[in-house]
Amino acid sequence: MPVRTRPAPTADPAVTPRPVPAPRAAVGARTLRKDNWWVEPLVTVVVLVGFVAYGMWAALRNGNYFHDPYLSPFYSPCLTDNCLDNATPHIFGDISPVSPALIILVFPLGFRLTCYYYRKAYYRSFWWAPPACAVPDFRRGYQGETRFPLILQNIHRYFWYFAIIFAGLLTYDAVLAFIYDGHFGIGVGTGVLVVNAALIWLYSLSCHSCRHLCGGGLKRLSAAPLRRRVWARLSVLNRHHMFFAWASLLWIMATDFYIWLVASGHLTDAHWIA
Amino acid sequence: MGYDLAMRVWRGDADGGELRDFTVEVEEGMVVLDAVHRLQATQANDLAVRWNCKAGKCGSCSAEVNGKPRLMCMTRLNLFDPGETVTITPLRTFPVVRDLVTDVAFNYEKAEEVPTFAPGRPTGDDGHHRMQQVDVDRVQEFRKCIECFMCQNVCHVLRDHEDKKKVFAGPRLMIRYAELEMHPLDTNDRRDLLREEAGVGYCNITKCCTDVCPEHIKITDNGIIPLKERVADASFDPIAALGRRLRRHSPADDGTGGA
Numbered sequence A: 001m002p003v004r005t006r007p008a009p010t011a012d013p014a015v016t017p018r019p020v021p022a023p024r025a026a027v028g029a030r031t032l033r034k035d036n037w038w039v040e041p042l043v044t045v046v047v048l049v050g051f052v053a054y055g056m057w058a059a060l061r062n063g064n065y066f067h068d069p070y071l072s073p074f075y076s077p078c079l080t081d082n083c084l085d086n087a088t089p090h091i092f093g094d095i096s097p098v099s100p101a102l103i104i105l106v107f108p109l110g111f112r113l114t115c116y117y118y119r120k121a122y123y124r125s126f127w128w129a130p131p132a133c134a135v136p137d138f139r140r141g142y143q144g145e146t147r148f149p150l151i152l153q154n155i156h157r158y159f160w161y162f163a164i165i166f167a168g169l170l171t172y173d174a175v176l177a178f179i180y181d182g183h184f185g186i187g188v189g190t191g192v193l194v195v196n197a198a199l200i201w202l203y204s205l206s207c208h209s210c211r212h213l214c215g216g217g218l219k220r221l222s223a224a225p226l227r228r229r230v231w232a233r234l235s236v237l238n239r240h241h242m243f244f245a246w247a248s249l250l251w252i253m254a255t256d257f258y259i260w261l262v263a264s265g266h267l268t269d270a271h272w273i274a
Numbered sequence B: 001m002g003y004d005l006a007m008r009v010w011r012g013d014a015d016g017g018e019l020r021d022f023t024v025e026v027e028e029g030m031v032v033l034d035a036v037h038r039l040q041a042t043q044a045n046d047l048a049v050r051w052n053c054k055a056g057k058c059g060s061c062s063a064e065v066n067g068k069p070r071l072m073c074m075t076r077l078n079l080f081d082p083g084e085t086v087t088i089t090p091l092r093t094f095p096v097v098r099d100l101v102t103d104v105a106f107n108y109e110k111a112e113e114v115p116t117f118a119p120g121r122p123t124g125d126d127g128h129h130r131m132q133q134v135d136v137d138r139v140q141e142f143r144k145c146i147e148c149f150m151c152q153n154v155c156h157v158l159r160d161h162e163d164k165k166k167v168f169a170g171p172r173l174m175i176r177y178a179e180l181e182m183h184p185l186d187t188n189d190r191r192d193l194l195r196e197e198a199g200v201g202y203c204n205i206t207k208c209c210t211d212v213c214p215e216h217i218k219i220t221d222n223g224i225i226p227l228k229e230r231v232a233d234a235s236f237d238p239i240a241a242l243g244r245r246l247r248r249h250s251p252a253d254d255g256t257g258g259a
Helices: A039-061 A106-113 A116-127 A150-176 A188-205 A208-216 A225-238 A241-263 B032-042 B105-112 B133-142 B150-154 B156-160 B162-166 B171-181 B191-195 B208-212 B219-235 B238-247
Strands: A183-187 A271-273 B003-013 B016-026 B062-065 B068-071 B086-089 B096-098
Touching (some): A150 A188, A150 A208, B016 B032, B032 B086, B062 B150, B068 B150, B208 B219
Antiparallel strands (some): B003 B016, B062 B068
16 A cells, blocks of 8 residues: 655754755846846737637627538537527527627636646746746745645646537537538638647647546556557647647637638638538 | 957855956857856966866756856857856855855755655565566656756745745655656655645746756656646545545556556
């Protein structure tokens, strides 16, 4: 049986005064970095704020998100009676005038908010903890992810379970995008939705929690050859998690924008029907 | 071809110090440590600097060059423009002894808190332990650590919050924990310890430790995040806890390590 370990008991810190730490070098300047360390957090802030602004507009507009056979990923799955598509059951009934996107967005949003890569991105760029390596934290106090609410980052795996369901649903949407009024066809929107589903799968499967749950948590990988192989392949994907995180984020936006352009009549979708 | 390098070096001790300007003649192919040695030989004989192998394998000559943690022996001068002033300071996170030398005892004190390797009873008929290469591949990455302590130095939890040195072990020690937790023969379960005394929750995975590692160990992706996931298994995942309760299997038997 494994032994739950604890360090050997030491002197009671309340009784034994700790030695005062010796001083560090009095360098003076808060950082001596000469490079443009502020560019990366600035770009992150601009892109993420831009995405949040676009996402709010997309989720709240409650219209022009469906143009047969294309459904915007912001509204997939569409589960209310006021949905414009019929690909999934409308289990939430009529909730108009509330946008059906608001029911489902908590899941992809939670997955990205608790994602290990995005945590790095927003802790650096929004929290400034730290803004860049060897550049001091903005705040004096720091509790990391040890207290509420940031301790909730530990439930990332639960959002990953939902992310896999959503990846499946977006794949279903991409398959439906090949069917125009019952006939097989391919359009620009089909390609956009297929790429969207592929990027979502790559982002979800390169997730650190996925890597752990599929095999990384094993102490002896040789005891489970199949899980070891899965873990090894996911580890390759995991090295590119940052790229998939950004690519999938931007492509979701591009997909919704394309569908809005077509649905609102600003653009005609070019497609071929068999 | 030689040129005059403008250097700014921190001189002082625990009572205080300052950045002092020097001009040192250097040649093509030299590294920062060579320039420091030339400075020591020609203008500042009492300059304190710790070094040993000059090959990036002993981890002794860690310092901050233009504000970034680096091994001086592995930092070539051609990284910098010949007209640029190269500023060298000691590691900021640790108490200074003198000039470029710091006291890194904190890291060894933290290392003493890590429960040691605890192999179970040998499973082989000959009384020897057996393990497969695939089981130790990922552990061997962590064994590359040369203990330069640049990861500890750049970690903002330790660097910017002195009080957190009591409650957070730091990335170097996280790698030590990962090495033991993933070892196929080890029987200890350090997950409660990781969450509490070692303070893995203080790491907010901003990856500076990975960025500065001279051995290119993926400290965050391959070490700290898997540890956080193991802690989540034990403390934050009711479904995993229920699964463990239903299975009632020993981690040593099913290879899961409790996952």
